[in-house]
Amino acid sequence: MSVHEVRAFNRFYTNVIGALDYGKHLYTPYTLTESRVLYELAHSPRTDAADLRTELSLDAGYLSRLLGKFERDELVERAPSETDPRRQRITLTPRGREAAAVLDERSRRAVGALLEGVPERERERLAEAMRTVREVLAGTRTDRVAQPVLRDPCPGELGWIVQRHGALYAAEYGWTTEFEGLVARIVADFAQDHDPQRERVWIAESDGRPVGSVMCVRADAPATARLRLLLVEPEARGHGLGDRLVRTAVDFARTAGYREMVLWTNDVLDGARRIYQRTGFTLVAEKPHHSYGADLVGQDWRLPLQEAPLQEGQTS
Structure with a gap:
């Protein structure tokens, strides 16, 4: 495989993801990164800021500003970690969980609409190809262990x-x-x-x-x-x-x-x-x-x- 083929795939897939357009297609006030943070928080009752930063590969300052915005909007609560006071625990409020649920549902609908154009017999083939891409590329990332x-x-x-x-x-x-x-x-x-x-x-x-x-x-x-x-x-x-x-x-x-x-x-x-x-x-x-x-x-x-x-x- 050549670098050209990888770049061509990146351009193609970026255009596909762009079709979902978080700001317009999903009709939400959140950017793609903000949506990713809400998603991670929604799927863990308690998440340390340091773990969140590592999982999403975000700059510490940028994440801190983003969480500050969420806190002002009453989407999250911040408190010292129970296991390490030096770490900060982030928890979604009921309002934050509701916002995350809306995002999740609209994202599912957007992807569902995208798949409507894929014949049923091709969907498993597509899913298998996506799994293969993740597995092969994850094998080159020795610094992170994939977790369910x-x-x-x-x-x-x-x-x-x-x-x-x-x-x-x-x-x-x-x-x-x-x-x-x-x-x-x-x-x-x-x-x-x-x-x-x-x-x-x-x-x-x-x-x-x-x-x-x-x-x-x-x-x-x-x-x-x-x-x-x-x-x-x-x-x-x-x-x-x-x-x-x-x-x-x-x-x-x-x-x-x-x-x-x-x-x-x-x-x-x-x-x-x-x-x-x-x-x-x-x-x-x-x-x-x-x-x-x-x-x-x-x-x-x-x-x-x-x-x-x-x-x-x-x-x-």
């Missing part, structure tokens, strides 16, 4: 969660469709009625396709969140993605004001249980049961998220 993106589910991906749970647990544990039915009910309940400020689903995306999921929903007990539907595809395991998904859900629950987070799992799920232990969950109850065609031991786990308020007469 955590994001909200696209239309149809709640169904993907059901399908992958059913297929993986049947293949790895021999569980019957009874388990897939349970996952389908959980997903249906979320899809039909959930509070976006206090309940969320994350999809882990790698190379343009889902490779994991997790959910945070309200539990029956007051001020209690429930962790559900943690899944990591076999090829994505061993790189910390499961820990990242759980930490993201825990951070969201803490920010949403829940006082504790609970989960129910089974003793045979060794990998998941180790993740819960590393995150700080403790086992509080066990009970044998026969479900999904197998004899299992169900387990309840709990993680405090906020300090309990002092009762009258108590001292700190």
Whole structure:
């Protein structure tokens, strides 16, 4: 391949991207860079400014000015990092998350309109070619390690969660469709009625396709969140993605004001249980049961998220 061919591809693709025109086609007040920053912040409940600068290859001064603008517009909040006071934690406000959601939806529509002119039989070929370009060029970037993106589910991906749970647990544990039915009910309940400020689903995306999921929903007990539907595809395991998904859900629950987070799992799920232990969950109850065609031991786990308020007469 010659330099000329690469430059020709760059010119062609730049024109294609220009057709999307963030300032006009998407009818938003944000530049392309501002949109990229909002996107990154929307897919991580808490992001340090230093990590954001590295991920997007932005100048420190430029990013600081951009975040200052977002802060004045009440899109973000800045605070010292909990792990390192020298670092600055950036969090989207509800208004910022709404702005990011609008951008995301309009971007999806713009790309969808672009793909309308591509015959269905050619779309997978196009997607494979794009994956190849990313993989080949990423191989020349030894200074950065690609990480899956955590994001909200696209239309149809709640169904993907059901399908992958059913297929993986049947293949790895021999569980019957009874388990897939349970996952389908959980997903249906979320899809039909959930509070976006206090309940969320994350999809882990790698190379343009889902490779994991997790959910945070309200539990029956007051001020209690429930962790559900943690899944990591076999090829994505061993790189910390499961820990990242759980930490993201825990951070969201803490920010949403829940006082504790609970989960129910089974003793045979060794990998998941180790993740819960590393995150700080403790086992509080066990009970044998026969479900999904197998004899299992169900387990309840709990993680405090906020300090309990002092009762009258108590001292700190």
